[in-house]
Amino acid sequence: MTAFSQRIRALLSVLNQRHHQFAITQGERFVRSLERRIGRQSAVGDAAFFDCGQFPWIAELEANWQVIRRELDGVLQSVQALPNFQDISADQLSITQDNRWKTYFFYGYGFKAKQNCDRCPETTRLIEQIPAMKTAFFSILLPHKQIGEHRGPYKGLLRYHLGLKVPQPDACRLRVGQQTRHWQEGCSLVFDDTFPHAAWNDSDEIRVVLFVDFVRPMRFPDAVLNRLMIQLIAWSPYVQSGKERVREWEARSTSAAAPVR
Template sequence: MNAFIEQFRKRRRNFVKDLGGKVLWKLERIMINHSKVSTDPFLDPYQFEWATFLEQNWRIIRAELDRILEYKERIPRFQDISEDQQSISKDDDWRTFFLYGFGYKAKINCSKCPETTRLIESIPDMTTAFFSILNPGKHIPEHRGVFKGFLRYHLGLKVPRQAENCRIRVDGETAHWKEGKGMLFDDTYQHEVWNDTNETRVVLLLDIKRPLRFPANVLNTMLINLIKHTGYVQDAKKNQEAWERKFETAIERTDPARKEAAKDYEKTIM
């Protein structure tokens, strides 16, 4: 009976997701017509003041990332958090350390990266933030985001020396990451990623609300709030919280000092 209920829930969620995706795609023309910024595949990140601010502080973020990467094998795979990612990643080579997801704060993870958290929380309309970690040889096949109400930003934190072999293609345009530099693009275009090197690539990935004129900006906020409460996001939230607790336990066992530091940070956000 439990297996039947679980199967029913999964089918219902997939139906809602597919239906919701079709509705969101129908609304893309509204987002395009009311966008205050370019609707090209790649955009200029420096039209936003926070992009320069992040670049100026990238070494602070990198230092916190390096401490997290000491426990790299304990960081969850993307599909462990969001089961829907299994369609584009089934191996162990794409790992994600979430700080925010659709506006939900990953408090335990944030306690491990207090300076990074402070920086990203200063960004207007930031909804999602995580370290996106690609192992050597990882390939993410062509896919597209479901909603044009966001813009996606990557801050290069750990980029292989053979940068030309670590690349992203968005709607036929190819770009390479650089450490300490940002990249802004529209992920509703078909895009694909390769790390054809023997080194790990890590970026700080952010989703921010696309700047829109009225009334599309109001519609966008309403849609994001609806998506936030779907099973797609709520299941990922539960998975993330479970993985956070596992990760915290792993760190506490190996480094008691970090446990005390995390407690001090948590007191500041209570």
């Protein structure tokens, strides 16, 4: 390759990087511009935390939380082998860089982690009944893990937590906006993660919640626009790379578990 060709390739690489960053920046501005409209057209209101009674499907999850907990206990037997959140979602590096936030994925924007789901069949059955569920996983905070303040990328989704393992409720807390709540085993929280939020496990034990993102109920015709935006998010490199990382982890896990012949 000639020196001229090398310079041309280097220039094209810079231009591509700038175009990619420009597209990301413009996309973020557009999404932010939708947030006020989403808040106004939300069928469940616009708040940091929501009344769980607005979501009838929560009752069955709470009634079966111990069923989910039993499957979780099996997963926790090899907790150190589970991926860190940033190993699956690289953009989480801005809020966590250690090995004390573990994840066990079931679903992510249409992608099913079959190996994980097969291992926890009852949990899978229950989360598959959540209307418009987009993401579901066990979120595992090891002792004394803190997650600094951050915000979610899109207001058209809501976040659900079901407490599964909460050793000391007074030491395990979630702040969303100006409100702080404490997880409790068998109890639910629903919140809007586009409010600045942070989480703490100040106990000496592991804290685990079932973590679900689902489509925010919206009035027509904004419900159609909202689902279109979520589909675009599902097609984004951010989500696609996460799916590939889950697949890679499952492949490594299967290989490690295979008997030596």
